[in-house]
Amino acid sequence: MLELYSYYRSxxxxxxxxxxxxxxxxxxxxxxSKLRKGEPEFTAEYRKITLKN
Structure with missing residues (x-):
């Protein structure tokens, strides 16, 4: 299944x-959340699937 990582204001x-x-x-x-550390965008797993590392 497709996973969409999204910031609610995007x-x-x-x-x-x-x-x-x-x-x-x-x-x-x-x-x-773009405001708090510890959210998925700061984890190694998330950084592995993004275009910007």
Whole structure:
């Protein structure tokens, strides 16, 4: 299943969520916080799957 890591204020991820819903593509929504350390975007697992390391 597709996993979407998203910051709730991101307009780019908002458009992706709309497209996924319209096309009825199942996905798992993962909320990330840009303000607190210890969230997924700071873990090695998350950095491994992102384009920017």
């Amino acid at each position: 307009t780019a991820s908002y458009r992706v969520r709309i497209a996924l819903e319209l096309k009825k593509i199942p996905y798992l929504y993962r909320s990330v």
